[in-house]
Amino acid sequence: MLSKTMSRLNRRSFLAASAASAALVVRPAIGAPTPRATETDVVIVGAGAAGIAAARRIAAANRHFVMIEAADHIGGRCITDTRTFGVPFDLGAHWIHSPDVNPITKLTPRRGIEIYPAPASQKVRIGLRNARESELEDFLATQVRATRAIVDAARKGDGPCAQALPSDLGDWRSTVEFVLGPFACGKDLARLSAVDFVRIADRRADAFCRQGFGALLAGLAAGIPVQLSTPATSIDFGRGVEVQTPKGTIVARTGIVTVSTNVLASGRIRFTSESPQRVLDACATLSLGSYDHIALEFSGNPLGLESDDLVFEKSTDTHTGAILANVSGTSLCLIEVAGSFGRDLSAQDQATMVNFAGEWLAKLYGTDVKRAVKRAIATRWNADPLTLGAMSAAGPGGLAARRVLLEPLRDSVWFAGEAAHETLWGTVGGAWESGERAAEAVLRRLGGVREPVVEEQKPPPRKRKVVR
């Protein structure tokens, strides 16, 4: 029974155990207000999963929109790098959770993209050896017990997940804490709301995209016009919506804002008409956790692992990580660091992160491993000014904050993004659904779908009868 449960536990599956575009409308900075005739229907801020989903929906309804993106590329936290290693390396999201119901896999084109199931089991390393079957069962039983305790505690009220843990988790405590907290949600259990945690939708199975999750998302954005390198600096929603950018002002009837909660809370985008204090407070409660990949390209397969093997360490403290080995059959291995330890590590520099990965692997697989590293880089999402972290996770008492993000500002501005989803938060699928939901709300406000403008069909010129 336990082995069966064990074989189904993957990243974040722990709960299973228990249109058209318009050009920028540049308005003079000072002077009498210009007529608003040139406004567009919707302005979308941010071209990550949520922004792309919203744009597709609005384009399909034949409404005009302008989508602006601060970076010089689309994708946000779901982007694939193929240059560094010559093989796809997902800098952000990589796991496709619940592929059978994931909104993105449903849209995946049949050609050029391969989605395949993630291995159904995981491994645990104890010092220099693999855990035995009986030890794995013990670990998974402990994990199930810890999860159930959090579920039970959440039924009585909210509090930190850590407080709900049974006191007798023994020498698996540190590993279970890492898997449920930093690895699954980007935050330590002490900083996670039990109620928010148990609402995570059941994620029994996972899949990977051989070309990269970011490549898959980019394919879904094909043909959608985006104004790149165009950051929103301020938003006014007093009379319609006006978004200021260094390239000019966009005037729109409605807006969809998809930037991360940490970007919103940082004040990098000013709200000039009035401060949406409730939203900014919600963003602070839903602050982003820390999660980074340290990518090591090996010569050969010094860890002796199979394609996409997931390995945890039986750890004794928080200085640990997870290994995702031989990504999609390549010699690329990802060392995943997260939570407060990951945050402290990434606050230093890439070299320190790579050094940690080498030392940590040497402890688990022997010192020869370090010599087999050909190239290495590390992501540092907390330092990226356009995201400032990895994924939102509510602190204790923070559940209501997600609902605040579902409410529009003056029926003009809607928020979308992974944080604005009550059960799929922290995922690309959640961001996508929230973008679609915001687009639907905007379309209702605009009066619905507009019929496509069909060019008036002129009758074909009558052929002259040739008189001979």
Ligand SMILES: Cc1cc2nc3c(=O)[nH]c(=O)nc-3n(C[C@H](O)[C@H](O)[C@H](O)COP(=O)(O)OP(=O)(O)OC[C@H]3O[C@@H](n4cnc5c(N)ncnc54)[C@H](O)[C@@H]3O)c2cc1C
């Ligand atoms: C390391 C890591 C690993 C992850 N692993 C997984 C995983 O395995 N599976 C999974 O499902 N999810 C995972 N996630 C989470 C997932 O990546 C996110 O939930 C999702 O991509 C968020 O999409 P979004 O559209 O809400 O936000 P974003 O992707 O952040 O999009 C917002 C966009 O707004 C832009 N922007 C910011 N400021 C401005 C501005 N002022 N003006 C205009 N544009 C602006 C940003 O550049 C960005 O492109 C991971 C995240 C990270 C960081």
